[in-house]
Amino acid sequence: MxxxxxxxxxxxxxxxxxxxxxxxxxxxxxxxxxxxxxxxxxxxxxxxxxxxxxxxxxxxxxxxxxxxxxxxxxLGLEQGRRVAIVGMGNLGLALVGYKGFEMLGFKIAAVFDNSLNKIGKKYRGRLCHNIADFSRIARQEGIEMVILTVPTEAAQEITKLVTGSGIKALLNFAPVHLNVPKDVRVTNVDLATALKSLSFFVSRR
Structure with missing residues (x-):
């Protein structure tokens, strides 16, 4: 069905x-x-x-x-879903601190970045790992889903890395179309486009 x-x-x-x-x-x-x-x-x-x-x-x-x-x-939430956030910029930092995820069945199990200024630091009690170690950490932590909060120019490369590590579900905040294998699901969240739609509505009033 x-x-x-x-x-x-x-x-x-x-x-x-x-x-x-x-x-x-x-x-x-x-x-x-x-x-x-x-x-x-x-x-x-x-x-x-x-x-x-x-x-x-x-x-x-x-x-x-x-x-x-x-x-x-x-929805497959009864056992909880283990999620990683890739990109510890302002948006990533805000999401890692969002308490609603765990209440609704999602556990932020790992966070990643490629900045030496962030790798090794803890954010809301979670150690920030080097994105180069994603495959190993994802297996170790049982990561099933990834939230991408990376710059547009890095999004496709990071996507290739995480999908190559077996991840089949991505929530993408980068305003760019991602090329992924057919068995990978991507949900895009484009805040700027949503605001443009609202701007059109306001301008027509």
Missing amino acids: NIPERTIERLSIYYRHLYYLAQQGTFNISSRSLASIVGEKPETIRKDLSYFGSFGKTGSGYVVNDLKREIAKI
Whole structure:
């Protein structure tokens, strides 16, 4: 079965809100109430979940902890994912300190850079490794995913290094298209492009 990419994206959003609802002690929630929180239609939530089975009961809605746990299984978060950050510039430093990753099932297990001024230092308790040692450290730490926060001109070379070490999933903050093997998934986050889109919206008001 082909699952729409937008469905997977929405499941991630549902999971985040369910996590906070569980933290607040919410036991049950209807699809209508959840839809209001996440900004979707109730039928969209029901359709997204229907790809993976039957959840909730008519009249009583969803048990928050149960649905959160099931979505975690779907997204592969129940065991946690070990992530590396490559690039300890301002963005990398901000991300390594973000507490939300571990709450949502991601552990920043290693950080890397190529600057002698950063290698060997600790950032939020994590030793910064030389990017040249990526393959060895990635195996040692069980790294499954990489967040790239490197300059544009270095992004492709670093990508070749990490994918050559067996990494199949990249979150790329560099504003450049990355050439990767067919079995590697790249998700791009281009903050400048997003701001340009907002600028267009503001200019049309």
